[in-house]
Structures are given as C-alpha cells and as structure tokens.
Amino acid sequence: MADDKDAEQTEEKTGGKKKKIILFGIIGVVLIITVVLVLWLFGGSSTQQQTASGESDSTAPSSSPRPEVGNALYVGMPRPFVFIVPGDSRERTVQIKAQLMVRGEQNEELAKKHIPLIEGTLHEVFSSSTADKLKRAEGKGQLRELALAEVRTALEDVTGNPVVEQVLFTSLVMQ
Structure with a gap:
C-alpha cells in the first residue's frame, strides 16, 4: 500500500511537471507570434511612411490647388x-x-x-x-x-x- 501511494505521488509530480512544461511552451509560442506580428505590422508602416514622404517631396505639385498638408x-x-x-x-x-x-x-x-x-x-x-x-x-x-x-x-x-x-x-x- 505504501508502494502504491509513492507510485501515485511520483506520477502526479511528473504529470504536473509535464503540464507546466507544455503550458510554458504554449505561452512562449504565443509570445513569439505576438512579437513577430507587432513588428511586422508596425515596422512595415514606418518604412511605407518614409517612402511616401520621400516620394511626395520629389514629385511636382499637381495642377489643382490643394489645401495644406496635414492629417x-x-x-x-x-x-x-x-x-x-x-x-x-x-x-x-x-x-x-x-x-x-x-x-x-x-x-x-x-x-x-x-x-x-x-x-x-x-x-x-x-x-x-x-x-x-x-x-x-x-x-x-x-x-x-x-x-x-x-x-x-x-x-x-x-x-x-x-x-x-x-x-x-x-x-x-x-x-
């Protein structure tokens, strides 16, 4: 009986460790995906804005009068x-x-x-x-x-x- 209790406790400990490892793995993957998405979304827009502002400086103004530049x-x-x-x-x-x-x-x-x-x-x-x-x-x-x-x-x-x-x-x- 004592052996059965010891066996159950070791199974619970190893099962608990496995669950923790799996949980930390999932959290890590989610964090990595989140970081990649944030960098992809916000990193791409800043380069597009720089490109667009560079193009607008080099192009000639249009023939129709435009209001001042802003948002x-x-x-x-x-x-x-x-x-x-x-x-x-x-x-x-x-x-x-x-x-x-x-x-x-x-x-x-x-x-x-x-x-x-x-x-x-x-x-x-x-x-x-x-x-x-x-x-x-x-x-x-x-x-x-x-x-x-x-x-x-x-x-x-x-x-x-x-x-x-x-x-x-x-x-x-x-x-």
Missing part, C-alpha cells in the same frame, strides 16, 4: 440633402449624405464654421443634376467633382484658401 479629417454634413430632380418619365426624389475630407485641424475648424455656406452650395449643385446622370457611375463622379469645385470656390472667396480636398458621398438614394 486627413472628415467633416460630416449634419443633415442629408433631399431634393427632386427631373427624370426621363417622372421626377425623382434623391437623398445624398455627404462628408468633406480636409487636411489639418485648421481646415477642419474652417469647414465646421462655414457649414451653412457649404450646405447651400452643395444643395444648389445637387439639385441641378438629373436622374439620368445620377443613375450612372460617371454621372455621380462628375457630380462629386462639380460639387468639390463649387465648394472650393465658395470657401476660397470667404476664407482665402480652398479648405476642402474631397467631397465624398456616404449614401445616395434615388426613388
């Missing part, structure tokens, strides 16, 4: 634009939700300050469209470009710089 920030329009456009057989109701992409916090503040001007300009541009244009992707792209040009012109008249880099449609519904 891309998005200014959402507080309400969707709802308007009626003429269609081929009948008038259509359109709803567009839009956001503006600006660069830098100063331009973000300027855009937020002039939301009523921007909304008025966008509503004027959007309502001048037709249902036939809004059915096609090219027509939507042209409308976005026209909206950008008009908003930039309106803001440049008031603030002295174009402020907005892109007009983005987050939703476009036509009934």
Whole structure:
C-alpha cells in the first residue's frame, strides 16, 4: 500500500511537471507570434511612411490647388440633402449624405464654421443634376467633382484658401 501511494505521488509530480512544461511552451509560442506580428505590422508602416514622404517631396505639385498638408479629417454634413430632380418619365426624389475630407485641424475648424455656406452650395449643385446622370457611375463622379469645385470656390472667396480636398458621398438614394 505504501508502494502504491509513492507510485501515485511520483506520477502526479511528473504529470504536473509535464503540464507546466507544455503550458510554458504554449505561452512562449504565443509570445513569439505576438512579437513577430507587432513588428511586422508596425515596422512595415514606418518604412511605407518614409517612402511616401520621400516620394511626395520629389514629385511636382499637381495642377489643382490643394489645401495644406496635414492629417486627413472628415467633416460630416449634419443633415442629408433631399431634393427632386427631373427624370426621363417622372421626377425623382434623391437623398445624398455627404462628408468633406480636409487636411489639418485648421481646415477642419474652417469647414465646421462655414457649414451653412457649404450646405447651400452643395444643395444648389445637387439639385441641378438629373436622374439620368445620377443613375450612372460617371454621372455621380462628375457630380462629386462639380460639387468639390463649387465648394472650393465658395470657401476660397470667404476664407482665402480652398479648405476642402474631397467631397465624398456616404449614401445616395434615388426613388
């Protein structure tokens, strides 16, 4: 009986040691994988940023005036634009939700300050469209470009710089 108790205790000790070794092995593998993933994700982005900044310094500026360089920030329009456009057989109701992409916090503040001007300009541009244009992707792209040009012109008249880099449609519904 004493031999049975000793045998059970040695089995428990060796079983416990095996479990600890396996547990430490698993923890080690997980740590190694985590470190590799962190280095891969964060290490790759810094080299891409350095490459991108090096390329932007060497390229010539584009023909269209761009707002100052900074972080891309998005200014959402507080309400969707709802308007009626003429269609081929009948008038259509359109709803567009839009956001503006600006660069830098100063331009973000300027855009937020002039939301009523921007909304008025966008509503004027959007309502001048037709249902036939809004059915096609090219027509939507042209409308976005026209909206950008008009908003930039309106803001440049008031603030002295174009402020907005892109007009983005987050939703476009036509009934």
